[in-house]
Amino acid sequence: MSELIARIVAESIEVKRRFFTESGREIERAGRVIAEVIRSGCKILLCGNGGSAADAQHIAGEFVNRFICADRRALPALALSTDGSILTCIANDTAFDRVFARQIEAFGAPGDVLIAISTSGDSPNVIAAALQARMQEMKIIGFLGRDGGRMASLCDIALIVPSANTQRIQETHNLLGHILCEMVERQLFPEQFS
Ligand SMILES: O=C(CO)[C@@H](O)[C@H](O)[C@H](O)[C@H](O)COP(=O)(O)O
C-alpha cells in the first residue's frame, strides 16, 4: 500500500471509530425512530447534495427493495434528489434553495421522517428542507459533519461525524446508512434473523 493510500485509509478508519464510539446511543435511537415511523404506516424522505444526493438514493434503494432480509415487503423511502424535471423546474423557476422543500410540501406528511444529509450542515436547500419538514410535523434525522452547522439545531436527532474533511464524513455516512438499514430490518423482520 502506498503512503497516500495508507494515510487515507487510516484517517477514514479513525473518523469512523470516533463517530461510532461517541454516537452509538443516538444511532440506536435513530434506528428505533425509523422503524417506528414505518410501523405506523408513514414513510422516509431523504435529501442531500452531490455525494450526499447519491447517498440519499443509495439508502432509499435499500429500504424499497431489500437489504439483508432475503424476503420482505417493500419499505417506503423516497430520495428527493432523483427527478431531474422536478429539480430543474423548481431551481429554474423558483430557487435552488427550494428544490427539496417544495417536494416535501408535495410528498411529506405528519409522522414521516426526513433523513437530511449534509457534511457541512449548512447547505441552504437542506436547511430549507428541514424547516419545511418541521412545519409539516415530520421527524428529522440529520447525517451531518464538522460542527453540525445550522442543521444541528433543526434535527430531532443530529448525527454529527467529528471531522472537517467532506470525504471522510461521507464515508462515515455511508456506513451509518448501512447500519441503520440493518437495525430497521432487524426490528421489523426479526424472524428473518433467527
Ligand atoms: O461528493 C462530494 C465530495 O466528496 C461533493 O459532491 C459534495 O457532496 C458537494 O460538494 C456538496 O454540495 C456538499 O454539500 P454539503 O455536504 O455541505 O451539504
Ligand SMILES: [Zn+2]
Ligand atoms: Zn464524493
